[in-house]
Amino acid sequence: MLKKTTLAVLGLTVSTMASAGMYSEPPAPTCTPGDVTVPCEAKQWDLGIQALYLQPIYSAQRGYELGGTLLNNYYNDVDPDWGWGYRLEGSYHFSTGNDITATWMHYDADSRLAPYYGPYYVTALEDFLPGTFRQYVDNRFDQVNLVMGQHVDFGLLKNARFYGGLQYADIQVDSTYYYNVPLTVQAGTFGVRTFNNTDFNGVGPVIGIDYAYDVTPSFSITANTAGSILYGTSRINRADVYNVGLVALNDYGSKHSIVPSVEAKLGANYAYPVAQGMLNIQGGYQVVNYFNALQDIEFQCCTRTVAFSDFGLYGPYFGLKWVG
Structure with a gap:
């Protein structure tokens, strides 16, 4: 009797376990992401220099000048010449992938543009006269960043550097128009x-990301994006001047401005080991x-009203950076 009872209990247990196995939910799938790590603690320095070959670009009113004649007018695109600039960089690396970095980007290039068409002021008439002119433009740009960054590795092939800090920018665009004037005006003004x-x-504040994808242990594809919001002063000064020394007309204005900016790069980097560190060709x-x-x-x-314009630079860059 005891033997039969034991067999019955064992049979019921096996049946219950089998039923539970048949009707229980399957285990949920699991996903294992790639490792996200920071570098080991280290102290290093880096120094870099880049050559920049850039062209300025404007928007709105400053991007156009009139062409043609008084009765047949059209808009000419203001197309400044390409010019050289440079970018200097220095960093101190510490702890687990942290850095303090200072950069300076400088650009200064002149352009000679013509022909255009526009008004100039004649004091004897107390009015404007139309005329053609040649335009000389000097574009000067300085940008200084002081930021703190964090390097992060996403697996074996991808890494990024997140950074934030302060940015200072100084933009100057000086234009001089040389008019072709009638002899009657020339006699009284000498030009x-x-x-x-x-x-x-x-x-103002700036934030950004440097990204790299390692194609080989030495060669990587790089990208950068950054944005800032600056608070500062914007000024305008327009004056008609005769060569006899008379300022015939002078307009001046200054205002506080909030100016956002964006920056983007796409490039490549080759890392070459040297005796005292690593030399990067960019x-x-x-x-x-x-x-x-x-x-x-x-x-x-x-009639004279104030308009606003963007200021942009675009073009290739190449340089060297030593890390050691």
């Missing part, structure tokens, strides 16, 4: 020039744009 100068300087293409940073005097039937 007419117009100075149309604008600038912006400001400071190259790529970059764009920088400051929104509504500049002012301009806009003429509408010889």
Whole structure:
């Protein structure tokens, strides 16, 4: 009797376990992400220099000048010449992937543009006369960043550096128009020039990401994006000057401005081991744009209003950076 009872209990237990196995939910799938790590603690320095070959670009009123004649007018794109600049960089690396980095980007290039068409002021008439002119433009740009960054590895092939800090920018665009004037005006003025100068300087927070994908242990594809919001002062000065020394017309304005900016780069990096560290050979293409940073005097039937313009730079870069 005891034997039969024991067999019955064992049979019921096996049946219950089998039923539970048949009707229980399957185990949930698991996903194992790639490792996200920071470098081991280290103290290093790096120094870098890049050559920049860039072209300035504007928007709105400052991006155009009139062409043609009084009765047959059209808009000419202001297309400044390409010019050289440079970027200097220095960093101190410490702890587990942290760094303090200072960078300085400098650009200064002149352009000679023609022919354009526009008004100049004649004091004897107390009015504007139309005329053709040649334009000389000097674009100057300085950008200084002081930031703190954190390096992060995403698996074996991908890494990124997140950074934030302060940015200072100084933008100056000075334009001089040399007019072709009639003999009657030439006799009284000995020539007419117009100075149309604008600038912006400001400071504010900046954040960004440097990204790299290692194709080989030495060669990587790189990308960067950054953004800032600067608070500063924007100014405009437009003056018609006769070569006899008379300032016939002078417009000046200054205002506080909030100017956002964006920056992006796409390039490549080759790391070459040297006796005292690593030498990185860099190259790529970059764009920088400051929104509504500049002012301009806009003429509408010889009435003068203020317009705003972006300031941008774009072009290739190449350079070297030593880490050790």
